[in-house]
Amino acid sequence: MKTLIMLAVGMVAVDAVATDYPTNGMLYNQREDSSLTYSCKLQAGQQRLRCEFLQTAVRKKAKAADLEKKLDEARMTYPGALKEFSDPKKCNMVGAWLGIATGQISIDAALARTPELAKDAAEFKEGMIRLQEDAKANPNMLDTFRALAGMCDHPTEENYLKIIRANHAKDLRTCQISSNPFTQEFVWVSDFADGGAWVLSSQPEGPCGVVQLSRIEKDKSDTSGLFWRYIARKATTNPSGTVLPGMSCSAIDQGEYVYDWKKTRSDHMQCEFVEFSPI
Numbered sequence: 001m002k003t004l005i006m007l008a009v010g011m012v013a014v015d016a017v018a019t020d021y022p023t024n025g026m027l028y029n030q031r032e033d034s035s036l037t038y039s040c041k042l043q044a045g046q047q048r049l050r051c052e053f054l055q056t057a058v059r060k061k062a063k064a065a066d067l068e069k070k071l072d073e074a075r076m077t078y079p080g081a082l083k084e085f086s087d088p089k090k091c092n093m094v095g096a097w098l099g100i101a102t103g104q105i106s107i108d109a110a111l112a113r114t115p116e117l118a119k120d121a122a123e124f125k126e127g128m129i130r131l132q133e134d135a136k137a138n139p140n141m142l143d144t145f146r147a148l149a150g151m152c153d154h155p156t157e158e159n160y161l162k163i164i165r166a167n168h169a170k171d172l173r174t175c176q177i178s179s180n181p182f183t184q185e186f187v188w189v190s191d192f193a194d195g196g197a198w199v200l201s202s203q204p205e206g207p208c209g210v211v212q213l214s215r216i217e218k219d220k221s222d223t224s225g226l227f228w229r230y231i232a233r234k235a236t237t238n239p240s241g242t243v244l245p246g247m248s249c250s251a252i253d254q255g256e257y258v259y260d261w262k263k264t265r266s267d268h269m270q271c272e273f274v275e276f277s278p279i
């Protein structure tokens with residue numbers, strides 16, 4: 001534990017003044033579809049480097065292997081779901097949404113037939129117009145509505161599982177985008193690796209005693225000496241601890257994630273839908 005702390009705070013031959021440091025730029029994760037923009041400034045006495053980061057990530061909402069687990073969970077919740085699909089008002093709404101989306105019924109006719117569809121008619125119409133446009137651009141999005149309507153007509157377990165399958169199929173074509181701003185302070189360690197690096201100043205945190213070991217270093221493959229890389233890494237000093245019920249501290253990802261100025265990834269993620277995610 002002491003060794004990790006000493007490494008993290010740079011208590012190994014820190015230069016009094018480091019004249020070379022990153023300022024602004026964008027870096028790309030070499031293992032995942034994410035990027036970092038950064039802005040760095042030297043602090044008092046030019047002994048600490050403070051950097052503000054914005055991490056942007058794109059990831060698929062679901063994996064094909066997730067389906068069986070979701071179906072198993074749905075089989076357990078099916079008895080409780082029957083109550084939802086025994087409510088005539090809710091099923092009437094589902095039928096109206098499907099009719100509007102497929103063009104079988106007009107928005108005004110649906111409102112006249114089922115006034116409880118909307119508290120605000122103007123807002124409802126605006127939303128249904130967008131639904132119709134989306135359905136024309138991507139007819140597959142209606143699969144969930146059809147599955148819901150089928151469950152209303154015949155509330156069987158198999159029809160309930162069709163809803164889960166339809167939602168999962170859409171999630172496979174959905175990409176989530178998230179952004180995460182954070183700030184870190186680094187100290188210059190002249191004898192770190194070959195040529196020195198800006199090493200994150202960190203103390204153990206939480207029940208796992210997690211120490212941040214990230215660093216910023218020159219790209220040694222670049223002869224100009226102008227480009228930097230950010231290497232994200234963390235380590236736990238208490239692997240026998242528990243971070244969450246049923247999750248050991250030893251399960252924390254302690255691998256290195258390299259952010260390089262060279263963009264080497266260009267994944268074809270097949271995103272038909274986009275969602276913004278807080279994480």
